[in-house]
Amino acid sequence: MKIVQVLAMEGSWGGIENHTFELTEELSKNHEVHLILGKKYEGKLKRKKNLYYHYVDFSRSRWNFFLLLEINSIIKKVNPNIVHAQGGKASQIISFLSNFLNFPTVATIHGMKSNVKDYLNFKEVIAVSKKAAQKLEKYRKVHIIYNGIRKPFVRSISDSKKSNNSLKALAIGRLDYVKGFDLLIEAWQGIDAQLDILGDGEEFVKLNELIEKFNLQDRVKLVGFVENVHEYIETCDFLVVSSRREGGPLVIAEALLMQKPVIATNVGMVGDFLPKKYIAEVENIKQLHDLIKLASANFDSLMLDFILAFTKAEKYLLIEKMVEETIKIYEKYI
Template identity: 35%
Template sequence: MHICMVMAGDEEGGLEKHVIEMANGLVQQGQQVTLIAHAKYASRVKGVTFKSVDLTKSRKNPFLLWQLYRLIKQIKPDVLHVHANKAVAMIAPLLKWLDVPSIATLHNLKRNIQSFEKFDRVIAVSQRVAKQFKKQDAIRVVFNGVHSPNTYLNRPSSTQPLQAIAIGRLVPAKGLDLLVEAWQGIDANLWIVGDGPDKLLLESKIQQLSLSEKIQLLGHRDDINDLLQQADFLVISSRNEGGPYTLSEALLQHRPVISTDVGMVPEVLPATLMCAANDVTALHQLIETHVKNFAALKQQSEDIYIFAQQQLTIDAMIQNTLQVYRELINV
C-alpha cells in the first residue's frame, strides 16, 4: 500500500512528533510512504520518500495549492492521509480533482470542522474529539501512541518529598500558569519541562509565590524518559488538549498520572484522577489529595498501565490506523 501523508507548519510539537513517528512506523510495517512536509523534517524520517514543500505560507495561496495538487497527482498514492487543521483546509478543496481515497486526522477540538467532513474518513485522537461530528459513520478513533520502553524502573520508597513532573510547551493551552498557582502548599517538588513564550511569565509567577525551592523550570530536554523514571508522578494541567503524548509516555513508564479533564484523558483515567480544566482550586485539591495518599494512587494506577500497554503504544496506533486504510480501500 502506498500512503501519501501531508503535514503543514514547521513547529516542534506533538503533531509533528505524531506524523514523523507514524510515517516511520508504517514503513517498518512494510508500507510505502511518501511524506509532504517542510524541509526541516527530512532528516527525521527513515525509508520514507520525502517531498519538501513549505506549507507555512497562506492556506489560500493559489501557487502553493497548485503545487500540492500536481505533486499528489504525480505520487499516485493508494490513500491520502492529511494531518491537522491547516493541511486539511488546503487539501479539502482539491479532493474532487485528486480522485484518491482520503483520510484526515483531527488532533484536537475545533470550532469549524467542515473541511474535515469532505474526507472519506476522519481519524479522531479521542472520543471527545470524535463527538464534534454529527455524522459518525465516517469517524474512527485512534489513540496517539508512543514507543514502549523495554524496561521501566520502580521508584524506591522515600521519606523525601515526592517529585512531580509536568511536560509541555510553555503556552497558555498547557495551563502551566495554573499549575504553578495550584502548587502553593503542596508537599512535593515539581519539574516543568519544556520551552515556549510563557517562560518569563512562569518564572515571574514562581518568584512572586515564593515557590523557587519547590518548582524548577528545566527548559527543553531530550531525556524525557530518564526524567520520567526519576519522577514519582506526572501532572497534566492543560486547559485544552487532544491526545497528550505525555499521558502515554508516563503510563508506559509505570508512572501515575493525574490530570485535568481534557482530550483523551477521561478515556484512560478514572474520574478520581481528574479535575475540571481551568480551575486552580480544583487542580490544587486534586494534587493535594494524591500527594497525601500516594500509595493509593500507585495501587489505583496498576490497571491503567495494562490498558496503556494494549492501546497507547506506537504499534497499537499503527495497526489501528492501517485498519482504517484497509477499510477504506478494501485491501
C-alpha cells in the first residue's frame, strides 16, 4: 500500500507530531509511506526504508495558492492509495484539495473542534478520544483510535508505600499556558509530597515565581527538559496532568503502561481511561488539590483503584493496536 500522511506543522514537537512520526515509522515497515511536513523538520527525523519526507513551507497561510498547488503536486506525483491528514490545518487543506484529488482521504482529530464542517468531506475520520469525536459524531461516523506508544521498558514495579512521607509525584510537558502548571503549583499548597515538573518553555520564570510565592521550594521543583522521561516515571508514585486542553495526552499512556496512577483534569482521553474519582474539572484548583491530597493520603487504595485502568491501557494504548486499527480503515479503500 502507498500512503501519504500530511502534517501541516512547522517545527513544533508535541502530541500531534509525536503521534504522526511514530505512526509513519511503524506503517513504513510494511508499506510505502510519504510524509508531507514543514521545512523546519528537515534533518531531524530518522531515515527509514520505505519512508519518504517531502518538506513544505507551512508557515504560509493554509489558503496560500502556491502552498495548495505544491501539496497537490506532491500527492499526484506519489499517486497514493490513501491520503491521511493529521490535525486541523492539514485537514482543512486536504478537505479543500479533495475536490481535485481522486484519492480516498482520512483525517485524524487530535483535540476538541468548534468547526467540524471540513471533516465532512473525508471518506473516514479518526478521533484520538471520545471527547474529541463528540461534536462531529452528530453529523457522521467517527472511529476512535487512541494514541498508541511503544511499551516502555520497566525494570520493576515499585511496591505500594505505607506512608505518604516519601511520596513523589510527576508532571510532564511543555511549560506553557495550556498545560496548566500554574494551576498545579497553586493546588500543591498543603500537599505533603514532592512534585517534579519535567519540561522547558516560555513559562519557566513565571512558574518559578509561583513556587516562591507559595513557599513551595522544598516540595516543587522545575527539573527542565529531560531526554528519558521513563526513568522519572519509573521512580515516581503517581502522575498529575493539570492541562486546560489536550488531545492525547501521551504521558497518560506512558504512565498507565508503567502501572503508575494518574490524577488529571478532564481533557483528551482522560475520561476514557481514568477512574472518575481521580478526574478534576478543568481549571478547578480546589478539586485538583483535593484529589491530589486524597491520593497522597491513601496511596494503597489509589493503586487498587487503577488496576482496571492499567489493564485497559495494555489493550488500547500500545502502538501495535493503533497501527492495526488504522490499517483496517485504509484497507476499506484498497
